[in-house]
Amino acid sequence: MQYDHILVRYGELTLKSGNRNTFVNQLKSNIKYALIPLTGYKVNANRDRMYVEVTEDADVEEIMKRISKVFGVHSVSPVVKVEKDIDQIKSSAVKLARDIDAPGVTFKVDAKRSDKGFPYDTFALQQELGGEILSNIEHLTVDVKKPGYKLLVEIRSDAAYLYSRVIKGAGGLPVGTGGKTLLMLSGGIDSPVAGIEVMKRGVTIEAIHFHSPPFTSEEAKQKVIDLTRIMAETTGEIKLHLVPFTDIQKMIHKKMPENLTMTSTRRMMLKIADKFARQIDAKALVNGENLGQVASQTLGSMYAINAVTNLPILRPLLTLDKDEIIIKAKEIGTFETSIQPFEDCCTIFTPKNPKTNPRLDKVESFEAGTDFDAMIEEAIANIETLTISKHTDTKQEFDELL
């Protein structure tokens, strides 16, 4: 069957009646971005739903797959649009039914009529179309209770729409409608998943990454670029801020007792993220922390680390098990990149026995002996910012260039 439109149903947008136009426009622009560089489509949006008109040579399956991954999309269906004329509707219904025709297959016609002026009510329409299909197609039989296929017909004000498939969308809200956050992005499994989770609620992210060359490699930096690129696939460009962290890490190791270096490292990262978030007008920080997973993520550690900021910290993975996070990382496509073995600055400087319940007053008094604030200012002044989109070179392409 040749489909001429893809019907896009909105998710929670229905709840946001006040800002509906803003939401719809943002979703439209996010969908257009997700479809680059495909051709053969035109996106038409109205307050209730979106129709993407597709030409005969368009790759309808790929277009649907991409749209279904955009946050704010509840579901998509490939549809045939015809005039509200019973003969045209019948002929399209038969064509659709031919696609599912096979021995033993059952079906049911489900009609909806928002145009009450249409001469057939839903029951009569179902009868007409069911009868037409049965008399034209060899194998199909009707089963109204448990049909193998549903053939859906909607009679709306502008036209009639027919379809049989409903593909689940990503849900959530369109990215760009919920303010800005700063994601603390390591090269690990968790933080990219945390970023995607908050984007699902409509917020935009910029990412901040701490690296310590020459202790961390170019490959480790490229890995973070690759992760950002995957996150940017359906959501638009993401700014990635790379903070030179070597001097601060060296100083921490020189001045702090070994078992407090990890706590202090996290506090310095958070101080920088806090200051920088304010500069870019981000209203919250996001990280991939998970309660109890490692020494820095016990309640005691979080208390001592968190004390340096009063910005909200969003921790969307806080209560998940590692295997649940891995499933999500595989779904969004970051897992394979995250497990590449290039070391992060925290891994390299990890102390043998980090304190799992560090005392805040002790950490603060040790830190007070060093002018970390000046070093923090310097690190922020030397941040390198990259704008990453789905067109940014991947590590593989980057390697091929060398």
Ligand SMILES: Nc1ncnc2c1ncn2[C@@H]1O[C@H](COP(=O)(O)OP(=O)(O)OP(=O)(O)O)[C@@H](O)[C@H]1O
């Ligand atoms: N080098 C870094 N740059 C930016 N943020 C970082 C960095 N290292 C850690 N973080 C932040 O701190 C969080 C906890 O990091 P940690 O390495 O302790 O745990 P993790 O559970 O292994 O997380 P991940 O898998 O994201 O690395 C990360 O999820 C991330 O948000």
